[in-house]
Amino acid sequence: MSKENNGIRAKIQKFGSNLSGMIMPNIGAFIAWGLITAFFIPDGWTPNETMATLVDPMIKYLLPLLIGFTGGRMIYDIRGGVVGATATMGVIVGAEQPMFIGAMIMGPLGGYLIKKIDDLFQAKIRQGFEMLYNNFSAGILAAILAMIAVAGIGPVVSGLTNILADGVAAIISAGLLPLASIIIEPAKALFLNNAINHGILTPLGSEQALETGKSILFLVEANPGPGLGILLAFSIFGKGVSKASAPGAAIIQFLGGIHEIYFPYILMKPTMIIAVIFGGMSGIFTLQLFDAGLHAAASPGSIFPIMALTPGNSYVGVILSIIIATAVSFAIGAFILKTSKDSEEDLAASTKKMEEMKGKKSSVSSSLTGEQENDVLETPVKDKTEVNKIIFACDAGMGSSAMGASLLKNKFKKSDIAIDVTNKAINEIPDDADIIITQKTLTERAKAKRPDAEHISVDNFLNSPRYDELVERLKDES
Structure with missing residues (x-):
């Protein structure tokens, strides 16, 4: 692949990462809205007129404002978030439908502009006037952006949103939605799944759910x-490492909802993309056949949140869609594995290929291959009296870092070490973090965020020898 194509792919991935980065930290709010909708709307599980009054304000105001704040904060911390959220209010007022797309525009725009203004003027402010400058510069810019959004950006974004919504509705009405799998399933192997799901499908689905309840x-x-x-196909018909590791990967994918763990298997046998395409198409067709859906976005894509957000009249369709998609994908995958005469590419090589496509090390690498990493312990090293909080950080602050944090918590619990361990997005590392654990390719970003913290670099969050070393070190110092 040419350097030009690599550059284009990197830009697309970065754009997709930014889109999903504004949605994913707020998934809890989307789920809260979905649960309130599921229980209390007139055709919900337990209709309640008073509680149902929460539904419209949450989707029209709360969710877009959260997205706008997150987008601004991604660019310029809290100051950018405040301007971004205020600017987002303009597109909310300037449009009738929920302004998710408008929030994704105005949030980062507000953060970017206040950052540029500070770069120009902040160093020139005389001592004693800093607060005056900070408050009024942010307030004036936010007011201007909000007014511009009401007058111009809101109506434009509203029109674009209507076009997108009408296009999706036309695809659904024509029964062509299953064809989306031809694009979506290959894109998932390129790590554009979050961009597609949380950047496009979640906002459009939320608007649809507001009208129909699902x-x-x-x-x-x-x-x-x-x-x-x-x-499952690899578990039965695979070879070597892939066969041995697939059952554990299936549990993590289905119950934990971390879909990226199966991507190396597709890259190892590229023809398997046919299996997931037809599996996805059959699942969507089943959902259409039974007029089934969810109240809100299920994140992660685990069976547990999916079932929790399924309306009472959609259980049959949703369950069948998962079963049929699994069966179709398994049948085609099994046929490909049984009839393929090509030698199976080593899973470690496939994982390396996945990392190159993603542009960074994958958190699932060694959980699949069982390899020990050449992890690096960065200086400075803090003694136990200085360690009160340990942070696992990754791009989204979910998935792999959460699993790493859980693993270290269990090791600490067994060793009676009372130190707080949690996971965060790389852009949200708190100022009081004492030790920060990241994948190697993210360490420099983490060090730029918190240069005075101790940084531990690992290749794999799920199986690093540095965890045991850290436990022993903190035990010895206790």
Whole structure:
């Protein structure tokens, strides 16, 4: 692949990462809205007129404002978040429908502009006038952006949103939505799944769910069936490392909702992409057939949140869509594995290929290959009296870092070490973090965020020897 194509792919991945980065930290709010909708709307599980009054304000105001704040904060911390959220209010007022796309525009724009203004003027402010400058510069810019959004950006984004929504509705009406799998399933192997799901499908699905109480779009990408079918096929018909590791990967993918764990298996046998495409198409077709969907986005794509957010009249369709997608993906995958005459590419090589495509080390690498990493312990090293909080940091602050944090918590618990361990997005590392654990390719970003903290670099969050070394070190110092 040429350097030009690599550059284009990197830009697309960065754009997708930014889109999903504004949605994913707020998934809890989306789920809260989905649960309130599921229980209290007139056709919900337990209709309640008073509680149902929460539904419209949450989707029209709360969720877009959270997205706008997050987008601004990604660019310029809290100051950018405040300006971004205020600017987002302009597109909310300037449009009738929920302004998720508008929030994704105005949030980062507000953060970017206040950062540029500070770069120009902040160093020139005389001592004693800093607070005056900070408050009024942010307030004036936010007011101007909000007014511009009301007058111009809101109506434009509203029109674009209507076009997108009408396009999705036309695809659904024409029964062509299953064809989306031809694009979505290969894109998942390129790590564009979060960009597609949380950047496009979640906002459009939320608007659809506001009108109908559910949306099929929440399961177009998040259905765990296609990936589960692939892993089951490798569990039975695979060879060597892939066969041995696939059952554990299937549990993590289906129950934990971390779909990226099956991507190396597809890269190892590229023809398996056919299996997940047809698995995805069959799952979407089943959802259409039963008019099924979810109340809100299920994140992660685990069977547990999917079931929790399924309306009472959609259980049959949702369950069947997962079963059928799994069965179709498994059948085609098994056929490919049984009839393929090519020698199976080593799973470690496939994982390396996945890392190159993603542009960074994958958190699943060694959980699949069982390799020990050449981890690096960075200086300075803090003694136990200085360690009160340990942070696992990754791009989104979910998935792999959460699993790493859970693993270290268990090791600390067994060793009676009372130190706080949690996971965060790389851009949200708190100022009081004493030790920060990241994958090697993210360490420099983490050090730039918190240069005075101790940094531990690992290749794999799930199986690093540095965890035991850290436990022993902190035990010895106790």
